[in-house]
Amino acid sequence: MLDRRHAVKALAITAGLPLIDPVQRWLEKTPGGLPVTMHAGRIGTDEVAQLEATTSVFRKWDDSHGGGLARKAVIGQLNEVADLLRESHPHEISIRLYRVMAQLSKIAATMSWDCGMQTAAQKYYVLGLQAAKPAGDRPFGASILASMARQLLYLEQPQDALELVRLALDGVHTNATPRLRAMLHTREAWAYARLARPEAFRRATGMAEDAFTEIRADDPDPDWITYFNDAELAGVTGGRYLELSRQDDRYAAEAVTYIGRAVEMRQRRSRRSLALDQVGLAYAHLLSGDLDEAVMVGSAATETAGQVQSDRVRVQLREFYLEIATRDEPVVRDLRQHIRETIAR
Numbered sequence: 001m002l003d004r005r006h007a008v009k010a011l012a013i014t015a016g017l018p019l020i021d022p023v024q025r026w027l028e029k030t031p032g033g034l035p036v037t038m039h040a041g042r043i044g045t046d047e048v049a050q051l052e053a054t055t056s057v058f059r060k061w062d063d064s065h066g067g068g069l070a071r072k073a074v075i076g077q078l079n080e081v082a083d084l085l086r087e088s089h090p091h092e093i094s095i096r097l098y099r100v101m102a103q104l105s106k107i108a109a110t111m112s113w114d115c116g117m118q119t120a121a122q123k124y125y126v127l128g129l130q131a132a133k134p135a136g137d138r139p140f141g142a143s144i145l146a147s148m149a150r151q152l153l154y155l156e157q158p159q160d161a162l163e164l165v166r167l168a169l170d171g172v173h174t175n176a177t178p179r180l181r182a183m184l185h186t187r188e189a190w191a192y193a194r195l196a197r198p199e200a201f202r203r204a205t206g207m208a209e210d211a212f213t214e215i216r217a218d219d220p221d222p223d224w225i226t227y228f229n230d231a232e233l234a235g236v237t238g239g240r241y242l243e244l245s246r247q248d249d250r251y252a253a254e255a256v257t258y259i260g261r262a263v264e265m266r267q268r269r270s271r272r273s274l275a276l277d278q279v280g281l282a283y284a285h286l287l288s289g290d291l292d293e294a295v296m297v298g299s300a301a302t303e304t305a306g307q308v309q310s311d312r313v314r315v316q317l318r319e320f321y322l323e324i325a326t327r328d329e330p331v332v333r334d335l336r337q338h339i340r341e342t343i344a345r
Contacts, residue, residue, distance in 0.1 A: 043084060048096045051081065055103050056223055062111055063227060066272045066310030071111040078104040098135035102128045103224060106144055113151055114272075116311040121151060139180055140224065142168035146187045153187075154312075158194035165191060178214035179221050183228045185211060186236045193240040196247065205237055227270075235262030235277045242280050245287050255284035263297075272313060275304040279316045286323055295331045298324075299338060306342045314343055 054077060061070050081101045089097065105128030113121035125148045132141035145168035149161035165187045172180065185208035192201040212233055215221075238258025245251035259281040266274045278301030285294035298320060305313045321339045324332050 042087060043089070043093070045093065048093055048100070051077075051100050052096070055100055055107070058104070058107050059224065060269075062107055062114070063273070064269050064271055064308075066111075066114050066308040066313070069309050071108065071115060074104060074108045074111060078108055095135055098131050099137055099140070102131035102135055102137060102140055102144070104128075105131060106140075106147060106224075109144075110147065113154075114310050114312055118151065118155065122148070125151070139172050139176055140222070142172040142176065142180065142184065143225065145171075146184055149187050149191065153190055153194055156194075158191045162188065162191035162195070177219055177221050177225070178211045179219065179225050179228055182208045182211035182215075182233065183225065186233065186240075190236065190240055193243045196244075198244055198251075201240060201244070205240070208233065208237070229265075231262050231265035231267070231270075232273070234258050234265065235273060235280075238262055238277075238284070239280050242284050242287075245284065249287050252284055252288040256281065256288055259284055271304055272308045272310050275301055275308055275310070275313045276316060278304055279313070279320050283320050283323065286320075291327075291329070291332070294324075295335050298335050302335070302338050302342050306345065318343060 058070060058074050058077070078101065081097060081104060085094070085097050085101065105124045109121045109124035109128060112118075112124060125144055128144045129141055129148075132138070132144060145164045149164040149168075152158070152161040152164065165184060169176075169181075169184050169188070172184075176184070185204050189201050189204035189208060192198075192204055212230070235258070238255050238261070241251045241255035241258055245255050259277050262277045263274065263281055266277060268274065278297055282294045282298035282301055285291075285297060301320075302317065305317050317339055321336060321343075324336060
């Protein structure tokens, strides 16, 4: 069992004190309680249901188009929910409002991160974690910690990311669905890949795949975790093999296999994830020595990237561009031009 106090203290070294207090509060087993409000409530169950439906729409929009176009709308809705929570409501409505606030905060955080706004992203993740406490939604709090870990991985802080994922796993080890456990273990595997620990990576990946096989059609998964399907599992696993192959090209074949499977299974409405997978697959083909496939998939990735507003997609596409920048074959020159035009939009 993880020593929580030691882990949170270690996290403070690089992640900063603003992150530590909400993580520590989330870890406490005592109920969060609801704050004392000052005004009579003005909404009922129908209005809360509409807010929940709107939150689901925003989540799907982010998955399809990226965070650039709807971020301000999400923040506006989040502010409205915060205003509602200053009023007095029946207990069940208050719980549902806090749950909506937590989910909107996470969407706002992801959209901010997707736009390259790292400080704002962490602020909204923290707000979501704080709201998940009075909502009594520990599994969603764990998913927020996993998202915070992902942000730290992109910021080259894999050890801190690993600590956050371990805290998330420890916090929900008795009440996480198989799908949530599978997602958390892929984040754990991601951290091990960044730490250049391939055996630990394979072990965590195996735990993710084992958990995923336990999913049943009638499992009570909430809407916010249903995105983690077989395509997502293959994509994130392949992406980690791709990272390992940058140090050791023996992993390139496994990266091609996993990411190729993800591209085949991706629903075309999940364009940002599809674009990230396609860029990764092009890169994996390049590392494995198959230039023709790399160019073909890279062209498809560039087309998909042009359909989303995502800084992450453009950063990865730019990294792929740098890998082919010195190649002089005609097909590569055409692809480089295509990438330059797409990034410049």
